Amino acid sequence: MAAAVQLLVVAAAAAMAAACCAGMAAAAAAVEVTWDVEYILWAPDCQQRVMIGINGRFPGPNITARAGDVISVTMNNKMHTEGVVIHWHGIRQFGTPWADGTASISQCAVNPGETFIYKFVADKPGTYFYHGHFGMQRAAGLYGSLIVLDSPEQPEPFRHQYDDGGELPMMLLSDWWHQNVYAQAAGLDGKDRHFEWIGEPQTILINGRGQFECTQGPTRKSFEKLLNENVETCVDDQKMCSDQEKCLRRSECGPYCPRSQCAPVVFNVEQGKTYRLRIASTTSLSLLNVKIQGHKMTVVEADGNHVEPFVVDDIDIYSGESYSVLLKADQKPASYWISVGVRGRHPKTVPALAILSYGNGNAAAPPLQLPAGEPPVTPAWNDTQRSKAFTYSIRARKDTNQPPPAAADRQIFLLNTQNLMDGRYRWSINNVSLTLPATPYLGAFHHGLQDSAFDASGELPAAFPGDYDVMRPPANNATTASDRVFRLRHGGVVDVVLQNANMLREEVSETHPWHLHGHDFWVLGYGDGRYDPAAHAAGLNAADPPLRNTAVVFPHG
């Protein structure tokens, strides 16, 4: 669904380009990196596959900048036949829309052998990530975390609530399939009876690491055993790798020595301190839930925006979202399980596990004390009410709240449906399925081709038929394809109503996260069933709606 939303962005971003280019010169410092994007053989869940890595590793390198820094990434495409772009998820790219990294939207894909330099300002503190935005390259492993720290002069309002040195490594979550993305694409794009659903992911990855079939039931023993046994034998990288190769060929669990590709992630804390844990999700399919044994979390940030703090036992996270939570190491010194389970779909993927360790603060020091008891169980997958309750409780932080303008210039109603086009499944907005133009939208505007590079015969439909029954499969399941856009006035205020419909199957509607490039938006409210201005508009929150770049729309919501 994200693709259709991009249309909004580009029209706005292009209009904005001329006005907003001054910021970069005033930037404080430079974060400059050079990345080779290339195929690598990697075993993210202890089974080796080909992935798209950066500088020979998966996930890509973490970027940490301070607000105002200029980030410059020189990206060399070292793949033999694939183009590539990288999107900086959550960065608004004020003044630099051409650095947004969306193929056919903000730029042409960078061809094999070519180099492209992304240069943009880390505009505000927050928890972000980056990922490939061409085909399914994100699912092939092309992603990494992007952290923008506050400046000492302008600290985040919750900065005083966690200790100095209390920034834990970011927890970047994803789902992983053993089948490669080319096969996934072929199956999903299959016509009629050649359609082949990829199924549920094999493994949930935490910071690119999982342990396929090694964390549940009888294999749990090997997980624990190997975790300790291998630690001491893995003192040098060379030996670790040869152990691992042998192990992979046996298709067994582990090894789980700290530097192996599928080692469990360990977060080290000291008793009594309060920590900030950043969590983000780049899943392809899965809604995840993070729960820490014996610990509560206080949510303080969402998508780079301040949230009125609230305490939770566990946290739902949809693809594209990010949060910061405060975590107090207030339990007895020991190790604790962190569970990351699947919600929203009947889970066939076992929860991922990580460890919160009250150690000596040294991540490499063996032996690692194992948690006692079972990993915490994340909430029932189909408890949608609980998910709604969590989402609804997110409010803008009172002392930094910037409420939205009182009125909007225009309204756009977007109906999200599953359709068929020429025998193939297509997701559509207002019965239009996005086809990308040969010339990127941004380039088309920049070069004055906005009347020829794509269908400029009119805007996309800004509403859907009044008699459409969102609670049932579409009466007419055919859809049309188009590369038309919405064009929004620069500085205008737009209300967007996202309406989730029933899928092609009876009585099925899935949760869909929507992400907007180039802007944050206020989430004014949620509702069930067909949007009814009379009933729903009154319940909107105009006082302290959270700013987000990703919003979830619940089934039939």
Add this chain to the structure above:
Amino acid sequence: MAAAVQLLVVAAAAAMAAACCAGMAAAAAAVEVTWDVEYILWAPDCQQRVMIGINGRFPGPNITARAGDVISVTMNNKMHTEGVVIHWHGIRQFGTPWADGTASISQCAVNPGETFIYKFVADKPGTYFYHGHFGMQRAAGLYGSLIVLDSPEQPEPFRHQYDDGGELPMMLLSDWWHQNVYAQAAGLDGKDRHFEWIGEPQTILINGRGQFECTQGPTRKSFEKLLNENVETCVDDQKMCSDQEKCLRRSECGPYCPRSQCAPVVFNVEQGKTYRLRIASTTSLSLLNVKIQGHKMTVVEADGNHVEPFVVDDIDIYSGESYSVLLKADQKPASYWISVGVRGRHPKTVPALAILSYGNGNAAAPPLQLPAGEPPVTPAWNDTQRSKAFTYSIRARKDTNQPPPAAADRQIFLLNTQNLMDGRYRWSINNVSLTLPATPYLGAFHHGLQDSAFDASGELPAAFPGDYDVMRPPANNATTASDRVFRLRHGGVVDVVLQNANMLREEVSETHPWHLHGHDFWVLGYGDGRYDPAAHAAGLNAADPPLRNTAVVFPHG
């Protein structure tokens, strides 16, 4: 090795472009096709993988044209992130070098979503094929056969030797790995200890079909059993597919009904008739040998050129080569095995099997009579003398022989070595490993960029050091990289000496086929050890050397 040879081609082809463009207008007829190149899920050896298919199938459609026809292929790149080109192997592209389909040589790769039209004359009768020429796309399945028939007015000289209707389906051979090409590339390109050899192919494919682990030993029974049992249940395509899906998920052998993706190939003949069988190889690694139970073959064509007929029990075929053989159905009416075995490397891949059936001429009619006895055993893999004897016995056909000019304008000595560059294995010519330029050579010449689009500081070295010991691993195993070219005079005559050296390991040198684009060449002779003009030049065949587009260089030869 083929890549380095292309340098020769382009320089010549570009020079030739202006002079040779008149042929197309006089062409007799048009063969026009439209191809969607896309990922497909396919089970070439009964195990499903993702492949690059054309119009939803693997291998790509057969093209059959008459000499002089204009072939026009409108190619739509439907892959999501990969560029693509298609090379017409053996077609000389007189007047149309831009249609040669070599990425970075004759054209830029065609980007995702784009269309490119290949238009060229089927210049002379013969046995050809086409394949992707970008990255490893050929190995991913992007290939098919291309047959140019003679015209009734200008029949091939052996036309009267086989019966009307005696053209058998072409036999296009390849080798197949279960690991996808992206993983293969990542392993082969791995630095230092990250290098990972892909190993021997899992299956040899005949016309894109093989039967993994189902043709040898105990599984041979299932091969035979299923071949017959399934024939009758597979009367319609729909049922066949559902059977097959079930079977694939069980990872069992078969089904082998005629229309399944991994059905054995059957060549139907009638007793007493003589047939023409075209054989070509598009393997990535394997030298293959074709042997037909109880039948001899008469070689009459090689790479689209006439060969003085000679009779063989079996035929070696290297990647890039093509042959036509005459096959007399002179045995008692029955079915006979066709074996395709690996030679030249210690075979870990079982021979592929096909069936020659003296049936009623109707391929679809069940039941199929199974051959009696064991499939014929192809010659020992390491009997290099036998391979040499076969290759040396190929001569130009006496009554159409066009001997080469008496003298050459210049000589080029090309030493083929295995080297290391920055910790990675690289094959090199005269210590230069090819790097492709961003601007294709042909475009560079066309647009007058031949002094800036690639390194034009000098020619590639046309010889190798006099003290280089071709029988031992390189004393200095480092290599340099370059995109320099040779520039040849249009119409000039060049002697090329291809010298095969020892690999990095002691006492190992492998057979290498070399293919030339845009031209056929005369194969004047072969020799063992270091080329010595005094000793070897005298033994060259100036009288009736065969014209080829692919030549094999034997170990240390």
